[in-house]
Amino acid sequence: MTTHTQASTGPVWDWAAGHGPVTGALSATTGCLAVATTGAAAGMPPGWALAVGAAGAVGHTENQPARPAVRPHHPLARRLLAPRCRRRRGTKTPARSPGPPSARWPPSGSAWAPPPAPPGVREEARELEALAAAERQVARELSAERRAIAAQWVDRIQRVCGLTVRVLAVEQWPTGTGFTLDAELPPGGTTYDKIAKESARLSADARLPHGCTASASQGIDQGRVLIDVTTVNVLAAEATYPADYGPLSLHTGIPWGLRTNADEIRAYLREQCALVVGPTGSGKTNMVHTILAGFARATDVLTWVIDLNAGSAGLPWVRPALAGDGKGMRPGVDWLAASPEEAELLLDAAVRIAKHRKMAYQDLMSQANTDLLPISDRIPQIMLVIDEGAEILAGTDKESRRLAAKILEVIRIARAMGIRTVLTALGATGAVLGNLMIRREAKVRVALTGGETEGMDLGKQFPGSRGLRVDQAPYKGAGFMGTPESAAALFKSWRILPNQIRDIVAATSDRHPTLDATSAKAAGPDYARRWDHARTAWMRDDQPATPTGQEEAASTGGGLNLSALRNERPSAPESEADALARRFREQIDAQFATTPEPAAGEPGPAEQPPAAAGLNLSALRAEDNAAKDAALALLLAAGPEGTGASAIARALADEHGTTRQTVVGWLKTWTDDGTAVRVGTGTKARYVHHRHAPDTHA
The missing domain is CATH 1.10.10.10 (Winged helix-like DNA-binding domain superfamily/Winged helix DNA-binding domain)
Structure with a gap:
């Protein structure tokens, strides 16, 4: 078997390529020159040279490649003509047949025409053309539906808001629960919030089901508006926490629930704090467990919990490990404080860690060229979850003021060093949101309404948002969520069950990071001994309170x-x-x-006989x-x-x-x-x- 190798230097000739206007003329000219030179050298009559040159020109003309059947602008043209274009640009291509170049040299005075396309290529081209035609038909049908929707909403916005907009696009949600309109606002300085504040009226005019809204938000520029229209009520149904307990990262966001279009909404808490508000019965405790579940799944987060209500928020995440459900299982939270004394130890340790990290990691931040501590599984972020922490900040008693000062110090100094807080509250009131530090740092905000109107001032919790009403989310676990990345809008929190908490603790036990040695040294013995028996005895105490009476x-x-x-006898109730x-x-x-x-007939206290030496209940x-x-x-x-x-x-x-x-x-x-x-x-x-x-x- 003969192997032909290609020279590594010099031009590469493709003898199978056709001629263009320049190369064709050049080929004909050189052919004529060769014949004329040969004839003159041989002493042939001039007529012979002329006849041979004419024959070569005619042959060159007849052998020009035919125009391709596919139109140059058609999508198939690029696929079918690409090999020829590459050859004309001088791209290296293998020879069509073995042998020396002389065996493949084109006839003198003519150009080599490419062979016709194989039958398989023509068949494939016909199939692609049929698919393209079907796609164009579907596009025409979808376009007709979108045009109808656009026309309806142009009329509706004109009728309700008094604005004439131009709808540029209609995007149907993949979940089939609604669509988004991309509209251009009329000239004259009209802003999107003129439509946003009419959300309720637009929803009523469109006859949307309860729990569905038409909410407006900023578009790609200040002259555009996006209108999200929900057509299926996804807030009424209970959404169970996903069974996928795979790893998460603080940098990619922690999922907290679902939007009305069934998309996950994530909280990005590397630099932001969070505030979760919900009255009794709104699903706030379940939302706290959802948040703790996301932190437990993260590979770069350590969770500390303060719950002065007997530690109820963190106990389900600790007890599986304390009960020994799994050998070597670690708790789902890294520290749990249920008393003011333990909470002070926790907050003091957080302050010491933040201050020490600022000094100890200067070289690391300089190498990374950032003023934020690089958070990873080696240097985890500490997420401090404080149940009803907003009430602590608003408290007036001495104990609450002491804890509030420490919480605010953590919020104020620890952003860059990777310590952030999640506070919960019973209501969105001025007492809760009156603190400037909370309003400035807690940019991730959640309001679980549950249909409760008292103490739910959505305008204070989501300033600048228009058209938010409590009656839009009358279901447990439903409410509004806003982040710096997405405007405040309806969402549904997942329902997490107790057995899921146990499963998550077991599935993520080997995933939890450990506090870096530098931070652990700063935290001191208060952190090292947080799981000592004396400090966790209340977690293991299953006995009821001492019975009396x-x-x-x-x-x-x-x-x-x-x-x-x-001397009492059982009697009627x-x-x-x-x-x-x-x-x-x-x-x-x-x-x-x-x-x-004494009862009637019984001796008085002075006449009581001495106590027997047998049973002494008072002792x-x-x-x-x-x-x-x-x-x-x-x-x-x-x-x-x-x-x-x-x-x-x-x-x-x-x-x-x-x-x-x-x-x-x-x-x-x-x-x-x-x-x-x-x-x-x-x-x-x-x-x-x-x-x-x-x-x-x-």
């Missing part, structure tokens, strides 16, 4: 009947007056340690009753201002060793039986003795 009698079952000691009198006697007994009055409960009596005395001494579980626990810790969980149980019992009245909610909740409660008549 009737609860203790019921808990004894059939073994010991305390009612028999008082007590009346409301009897129940009120009984609760009053129990309160007096608990507060002043009085003894029960079994003496220590617990002493702590409980002291707690009730503190509640009474607090007066109309009331007090909280943490304050009572701190006052009793040294003398009685009482934990906050125990005090919470007592307060719940006293609230149920009327001894105490709970005032406020969340971190602002206080307990007031019934004597000082505003609505008491005692």
